[in-house]
Amino acid sequence: MAFERVRNLRPVKRYRSERYVLISLVAFAFTVVVVRGALKLTGYPQLGGDTIHIAHVLWGGLALFGSSLLLLIISNRWALGLGAILCGGGVGLFIDQVGKFITQSNNYFTPAAAPIIYGLFLATVLVYLQVRRPRSGDTRGEMYKGLEQMSGVLDHEMSRHDLGVLQRRLERLQATAEEEAVRGLAGAMLAFVMTQRPKIVEPQPGRVQRLLVRVRCWASRVFTRPRLHIFLVLASVALGIYAVLDMALLAFLAVAPASGATEFLRSLISLGELQSLQDKIWFSIRAVLEGGVGVTLLAGGALMGLRREWRALGIVVVGLVVELTVVDLLVFYQDTIKALVGIAVQCVLLVAALAYRRIYLEDEAEEAGQACAGAEEEFAEALLGAATDPLAAGRVPS
Known part of the structure; x- marks a missing residue:
């Protein structure tokens, strides 16, 4: 009698896999920032001689290969954390030199490299968010x-x-x-x-964990609800005004004739953004998106000031997500430094908005839901009592 081989190859999510994806994500971003900053500060030195150049993309490949071997050979839990660090660092070293592989002249400084790096980072963030979502387990x-x-x-x-x-x-x-x-x-x-x-003993917290605990305690003391509310109002309005004025300035320079005033204004704009004014289609797309985000943030800040917090935070979060995922990709191609500064500010505001909603509004909603559920239970008990004892329900107290 022939037995049919049963194959069940449906993938199973690893326990706490979101933690290891987050470690890789942080290592990826940290590696790119450190490598780019170190090379700029040291004048872009080269490792090798007159004929040999050992690019750091080779070290990235070595780190990726090492992480693969580590996870294939060792089954200890610590191997997952170390493998995640090597994986993120290896990808960061590799993608940092993407400019050399997309240009005929092996140009490391090509403007197209920055949006590709940022796009890969965003794709990894989306993977993390997808993995982080809870799933019903079979x-x-x-x-x-x-x-x-x-x-x-x-x-x-x-x-x-x-x-x-x-x-x-x-x-x-x-x-x-x-x-x-x-x-x-x-x-x-x-x-x-x-x-x-x-x-079984409790694992001792490491230095990073102890530091995070101290940071949380400090943040809970400093960032109280009134202070965080004021910060969200001011930051949303300021970022919205900046986005609208930035687009207004670029639109003015795109149509204004040459004069002393326009030359002064052009000196305030980076060369990449000035060149982008020649491409009317892409500039129009960016103007509509960034201007729309600016108006959205202004509306969110105004609603936040009027204490309509749920709707305000929803609008602010949507605007920031569009800014981070679409607008910043366009800005990266034109002005890398401006894009990096903008991303840092937007991430701070996004984290503050999500933290405010999770810490204060969701707790209030849960308490209100519990109170509503308690009132419904009392009402149901009263109805049940009236149904079981109608004489008592209709009796008039003497």
């Missing part, structure tokens, strides 16, 4: 994650949070899995976890 995926977490039990080092997650996952599998073999395996794993629990 039995197979939950068992994968449970087996992966068991390495912490074997190492006798695991946080109480992760240990609780593992215990609840195994209890759920033991109770709900359809196959009896899976329920038995989950029960055996749960029994092993409970016997090893007294031996």
Whole structure:
């Protein structure tokens, strides 16, 4: 009797994979910024002799190969973190030299390189956001994650949070899995976890974790709700005014005749942006997008000042996302420094808006929902009492 081989190759999301994608993302951005800054400060030195030039793209490839070998050979949990760092750093070293591979003259400084680097960074951010989204796990995926977490039990080092997650996952599998073999395996794993629990110690926080804790404590003391509210109002309005005035200035220079005043204004604009004025189509696209974002931020800041916070933050977040994902790509091609400064300011405002919404508004909405649910329960109980005892409900107190 011939047996048919069963293949189930559907991918399963790794436990806490979003953490490793975030590590790669940070390493990628950090590598590009450090390499570009170091080369500019040192005058773009070359490693090699008269005929040999060892470009840092080779070190990037070596880091990528090393991360692949590390993850193929070693199954310890720390290998994932180190592999993520090597992967992000390797990609950063590689993509930093993309200008040499897209031009006939191997031009490292071609203006097209910056938007390509930024576009890859944005694509990685989208991957991170997609991976970060919670998904309902099936039995197979939950068992994968449970087996992966068991390495912490074997190492006798695991946080109480992760240990609780593992215990609840195994209890759920033991109770709900359809196959009896899976329920038995989950029960055996749960029994092993409970016997090893007294031996498991909490991992000691590293320097980075301790620093993050201090930063959170400092931020909670300094950035109170009134201060953060004022910052969001002022920053949204200021950024909106800047975007509108910037587009108005460029539009004026595109149509104004040459004069002493226009020459002075042209001296304030970078060469790349002045050259972009000749391309009417791309300049019109940028003007519409950036001007629209400016108006959006102004509207969001005004609504924030009027205490219509939910709608205001929604408008501000949409405007900043459009600015970061579309407008900044166009600006990168024309003025890299201006784009980098703008991205830094926009990211600060975006983080502040998301933090304000998560810390204050969502908590208020949850409390209001709980109060509403409590009122509904009391109303339902009153109706039930009236239905079961109509005489008592209609009795007039003496």
